[in-house]
């Protein structure tokens with residue numbers, strides 16, 4: 001090796017070492033719904049589960065873990081991008097051990113929402129209960145690491161919150177209660193208020209680095225298209241408009257919170273534009289089917305209806321944007337995670 005080449009080699013090595021030393025995020029801590037649940041629903045009594053084949057068929061060891069996809073979910077890819085672990089364990093998994101705190105932890109529950117009434121629909125874990133579990137986790141962490149080290153982990157961890165779709169699609173637009181109490185604008189404000197309280201409570205408990213995710217173009221989920229028969233199975237424009245509007249409200253709230261809460265770094269991540277781009281330009285990303293999911297007929301199936309005995313499931317999920325009628329394939333999850341890491345989360349890398 002020439003002198004110059006040697007110098008570059010050493011410098012590059014040094015840089016890698018510095019980056020490693022400065023690896024700021026010791027763990028990723030997740031709250032939310034099925035977009036990020038890595039298996040908590042396996043341990044509760046609900047019909048909304050996915051710990052059976054063909055879920056997970058492209059996961060490590062083809063294992064169905066309770067993730068609502070054929071493989072990994074966005075938070076797994078984010079954890080990997082932060083050079084932590086390639087998957088984030090579910091807090092309620094009986095094998096979860098606090099001594100593995102550096103693998104991160106997930107409190108999310110499929111089917112839940114900001115609104116308590118939403119988690120009641122499918123008897124899943126309400127958001128306030130996710131917070132209770134997090135407090136319990138903090139106690140265990142303090143027990144394991146001691147106060148000082150535990151506080152350091154809590155303060156330097158990255159918190160990801162992804163929730164809200166079910167409040168509209170499983171609750172407001174389906175059940176009469178909330179839609180008779182609030183018009184859609186008021187309901188959005190109600191949810192944004194809960195989001196703000198949740199972030200404020202996390203901050204009070206020591207969290208400093210947080211990312212709140214907005215809603216996807218939820219009118220384009222296969223299940224919603226399937227019910228949009230009068231418009232030939234197009235995306236439901238009203239639901240997409242609501243998602244966009246709600247995302248704006250969240251962004252406004254986030255700007256305020258960053259001014260109000262000392263030391264907080266709260267960013268917004270937006271799956272809306274990237275997912276709509278995929279749906280409008282599937283060829284660009286190597287997809288062939290955008291409207292119909294891989295599992296079953298692709299129109300209605302999720303949870304138990306998306307099972308191994310359903311004969312219609314596709315063979316190559318990578319050609320599909322959606323895995324079941326409500327959830328993206330692993331490939332879509334990867335594209336979204338990559339986008340979020342390069343935009344919203346770059347500041348924490």
Ligand SMILES: *[C@@H]1O[C@H](CO)[C@@H](O)[C@H](O)[C@H]1NC(C)=O
Pocket residue numbers: 097098099
């Ligand atoms: C957690 O792991 C530690 C060592 O890694 C072990 O000593 C302990 O028994 C485990 N706790 C549980 C509840 O499995």
Ligand SMILES: *[C@@H]1O[C@H](CO)[C@@H](O)[C@H](O)[C@H]1NC(C)=O
Pocket residue numbers: 116128194
């Ligand atoms: C949700 O329920 C919890 C527990 O009952 C309660 O403390 C909380 O105030 C409720 N949240 C809202 C927004 O009603």
